[in-house]
Amino acid sequence: MHRYPRWPIHVALTGVSFVMLIPFYWVLKTSVTGENIFAYPPSVLPKAPHPFYYVDVWYYIPFARYFLNSVVVSALAVAANVIFNAMAGYALTRDFPAKRFVLLLFLSCMMVPFQATIIPAYLITGRLGLLDSYWGLALPQFSTIVCIFVFKASFDAVPRSLIDAARIDGLSEWRIIWRVMMPLAKGAIATNVILGFIWSWNNFLWPLIVTRSAEMQTLPLGLARFLSYQEDTTGALYAFCIMVLAPGILLFLMAQKEFIRGLTSGATKG
Amino acid sequence: MSDPAETPRWRRSVFNRFVLVPAGIAVAVALWNVYVSTHDHGLVAGRVVDTAGRPVAGATVALWVLNFTTYVEKTRATTDSEGRFVITDNDSHNIRLAAEKPGIGRSPRVPVRLYFRAEDIELREPLVLAASN
Numbered sequence: 001m002h003r004y005p006r007w008p009i010h011v012a013l014t015g016v017s018f019v020m021l022i023p024f025y026w027v028l029k030t031s032v033t034g035e036n037i038f039a040y041p042p043s044v045l046p047k048a049p050h051p052f053y054y055v056d057v058w059y060y061i062p063f064a065r066y067f068l069n070s071v072v073v074s075a076l077a078v079a080a081n082v083i084f085n086a087m088a089g090y091a092l093t094r095d096f097p098a099k100r101f102v103l104l105l106f107l108s109c110m111m112v113p114f115q116a117t118i119i120p121a122y123l124i125t126g127r128l129g130l131l132d133s134y135w136g137l138a139l140p141q142f143s144t145i146v147c148i149f150v151f152k153a154s155f156d157a158v159p160r161s162l163i164d165a166a167r168i169d170g171l172s173e174w175r176i177i178w179r180v181m182m183p184l185a186k187g188a189i190a191t192n193v194i195l196g197f198i199w200s201w202n203n204f205l206w207p208l209i210v211t212r213s214a215e216m217q218t219l220p221l222g223l224a225r226f227l228s229y230q231e232d233t234t235g236a237l238y239a240f241c242i243m244v245l246a247p248g249i250l251l252f253l254m255a256q257k258e259f260i261r262g263l264t265s266g267a268t269k270g
Numbered sequence: 271m272s273d274p275a276e277t278p279r280w281r282r283s284v285f286n287r288f289v290l291v292p293a294g295i296a297v298a299v300a301l302w303n304v305y306v307s308t309h310d311h312g313l314v315a316g317r318v319v320d321t322a323g324r325p326v327a328g329a330t331v332a333l334w335v336l337n338f339t340t341y342v343e344k345t346r347a348t349t350d351s352e353g354r355f356v357i358t359d360n361d362s363h364n365i366r367l368a369a370e371k372p373g374i375g376r377s378p379r380v381p382v383r384l385y386f387r388a389e390d391i392e393l394r395e396p397l398v399l400a401a402s403n
Contacts, residue, residue: 052383055363059387229338254287 031242034235053235057243060229060236065215066222069134071247073207073218074200076138081196082189084143089151089188090177110145115205122209132212141200147192150262154188155181190258198248219244309390314357316393318349318369318377321400325353329371329399334379335362353396363387367397375401 030037032049057063092103121140122131130136158181166180182189204220211217217225226240252259283289318329329349334341344362347355349369363384370376377397384391 050383051385052364055383055385059363250291254291 027238027241031235031238036234053239054243056236057226057240061222061226062214063222063243066217066219069137069216070201070218072134073137074197076134077141077200078193078196080138080142081144081147081192085147085151085192086177086182086185086189088143088148089155090173090181092148092152093155106145106148114140118205118209121206125210131210132216134216136210137207137216137218138200140206141196141203144195144199147195150191150195151185151188154185154262158184185262187258187260187262187264189262190255191262194252194255194259197251201244201248306386306389310386310388311390312358312360312388313390314360314365314367314382314393315391316355316367317396318353318355318371319396319398320374321398325349325351326369326371326374326399327351327353329353329355329369329374329397331355331357331367331369331397333357333360334366334368335360336364341366361388363389367393369397369399371399375399 026037029035029046029049031053032051033046034053035043035047092099092106117140125131125136125139128136128139130139162180163176166176171179202220203218204224207218207221208224211221214225223240223244227237314333316331318326318331320326327349331347331349332343333345333347335344345357345359347357349355355369363386365382365384366379367382368377368379377399380393380395380397382391382393
């Protein structure tokens with residue numbers, strides 16, 4: 001039973017949500033009408049909407065190829081994120097010498113922007129012979145510190161006695177992670193999947209540097225290429241944006257419950 | 271209401287949104303591709319009439335296709351005695367059509383947008399020849 005009515009909060013949240021959704025609506029509306037976004041007065045409702053700008057995008061550039069590249073790179077990044085971050089997160093729940101130093105090192109490394117590490121990342125990728133390849137595109141996104149801490153927070157919430165019981169039963173550390181910890185960390189897994197996917201999907205700078213052939217480009221690069229090809233593409237450009245955004249939004253909508261649970265796990269005691 | 275724990279594991283693995291949504295999308299894409307593969311012969315059919323609505327035989331219909339940024343003429347067809355024409359080798363998704371017959375006139379270029387390349391279509395509205403065009 002609530003001591004005060006909740007409807008004012010809901011009204012306020014609805015208003016804020018409405019304001020935040022306006023840009024998405026505008027992009028969607030422009031993608032089906034091609035109206036000039038600077039037109040005044042602006043039309044709120046779409047006039048004579050049609051899907052042909054999406055058809056244009058599909059054929060103006062090799063969209064299917066870019067989409068496949070983005071899917072493959074994102075799948076690699078997501079799989080590696082879940083595996084490596086879970087291992088690192090579990091390790092950080094264990095006691096070992098200089099653990100505090102490692103934690104501080106991780107936290108301090110979060111402050112180093114990716115742009116500052118691009119040259120060594122490029123050189124390492126080149127030495128490994130992975131330039132212009134799916135593995136090379138995904139490699140720098142195989143593990144992220146934020147997601148490691150998401151797993152660490154989730155694993156910290158697992159009772160120690162459960163791990164001890166598993167160890168007494170003869171499970172190795174490896175099997176404890178995959179058979180005991182991971183089934184209890186679905187929220188953290190969902191968070192890793194969503195964040196890994198969105199960061200990889202939207203990544204522009206690294207694919208720009210590491211790809212050499214047009215066949216290996218991803219969707220964000222395709223968007224830049226599309227802009228360089230076409231001049232008057234208001235409708236098609238916005239349709240392209242929708243086509244790039246849609247998979248990430250869909251993934252988030254499917255896993256938002258687990259995503260929020262994963263972000264908030266470990267945030268409260270008790 | 272059944273207890274989720276009693277639901278067989280295979281059913282929980284299959285009937286969840288992480289499987290059903292991608293599967294639904296995959297089915298829709300497959301159906302769309304089947305439709306496309308059976309309707310992509312490049313046929314563009316229509317009629318040519320004069321301003322009174324009478325069929326015009328022997329009119330020349332030109333097909334322009336979008337070549338990156340400009341439209342270029344790709345092919346021509348001639349109408350039969352009922353004013354009908356069929357173009358058989360359209361490979362574009364963004365085309366324009368115009369008809370012409372000396373002595374009667376010409377039609378404006380009509381933009382036609384298709385849902386996929388080489389889609390088979392029948393124009394709903396005929397091309398109207400007029401002396402002023």
